[in-house]
Amino acid sequence: MTAALIQTIYSGLVLGSIYALMAVGLTLIFGALRVLNLAHGALMMIGAYVSWLVVSWLGLPAWLGLPISFITLMLVGFLIYRLLIGPMIGKPNWDTNTFIATSGLALALESFALLVFGPRNQPQPFAVEGSFQVVGVTVSYQDLLIMAVAGIALILMERFLSHSRPGMAIRATAQQPDAAQLMGIRQDHIFLLVLGLSSGLAAMSGVLLSSIFFIAPTFGFHPMLKSFIICIFGGLGNIRGTLYAAFIVGITEALVSLFLGVRYALPVMFGLIIVVLIFRPAGLFGQREVVRL
């Protein structure tokens, strides 16, 4: 029993590190643009296919799948801002319009993938074989690779946001958009950068997640739902809270799957989110603004 429990918590951590990558990308867009990007799951799926294409169509080495997928989706993110979200921002009803536009984009991307790649599941080539045993837990090299990649990406992201000039400009825009403009920060540049980064992170999480499961045209949808739950848990727009929430949700999902069965994972999480929102409407780690005069 204890071995099963440890094994479960361990797989929760692996899942959590992928969810963290995905949810941070979502919360970044919401924080800076106040846009809920419903195409995030589809971008994840496209990212996974790009990594697959690099190997199966171009014949490049498998490890190149991740960086190429990240860069490609970053460019896709720039395009999405320039062609879709950018022209709507600031116009009347932009929040509803971007909501509808991004869900439309998700459908279009999924249909595109179905048309081009077909409905068959494909394996993710960005993977390593083998595993070993520690205290009764089976640790695969792939899991270690996932945690290393996600961990490094999240640390770099944190460094970038806290200390670099563009990173500070992103945070400033998220916290106080008017004041950020008055500092001379160009809002359209920041939005473009955020869309690119967020899509790049979606691609990474897509590659990593599909390396545990498989690639299919609609495989990004459920993870995106979980990412929304994570973002709400952590407080939408709050990066640190989102990180904690990702691991809480990953471990909860693994535990529920062990004790109740996989099909209860989502219902239990939605139940939890209702409870959290009743008692802490700004999320578990969401801060209410402190105002003192």
Added chain:
Amino acid sequence: MSAPLLSLQNLHAGYDDTLVLRGISLDVADGQVIAVLGPNGHGKTTLLRTISGLLRPREGTILFDDQAIERWRVDRIVAAGIVHIPQGDLVFPQMTVKENLYLGAYLADAHKRRDAQLEHVYRLFPRLKEREKQIASTLSGGERRMLAIGRGLMSRARLLMIDEPSLGLAPLITEEIYDNIRALKQEGYAILLVEENPERVADTADHIHLIDHGNVVWNGSAQELGANTSILTTYLGV
């Protein structure tokens, strides 16, 4: 006399279908403190937002240093030396005092000299140095106002536009802020000051403009305004 640093001519601006500014003209010369007074909701904040480029004017010109800037982007206006210290401070709440100040020197030109400028701001506001590592949302109202002004000074400002520096502050703290504003005047900054209460600006402003319904209805010195009781009761109810 040389041309004024800032010159507004027949400025019209507003939101959606409401016109808020209806033909404002005024000048700010180098080194001068100009106050704009008026009741709430008569376009004072809109005036500053239009000058800083957050809002596009519908009509009229804004000359800064003899250049028409009314179609410029906000970042270009900031780079030219116009700094808008917004109403309610709008500091970045989850950042430290120092991060807030660094963001004031965001543009490339200011970025190069940001450490020297930081020293300068700390000399003016020693309290900010003490609170350097504190998160801005935990500051008191007076400290937040100092931070908003200090953040504005971090860029290469030539004209400071301060929106209601006394808003929500206790009288003693307001005094302290106004001492700071007078010190900035001594340093040679041109200042465009927006206030509701004429007593606040009486011994600071060189010239006062009274705004009502988006128009300048009266202008003159503080002494002239103090002597003119009918103006005071009609427009400001004091």
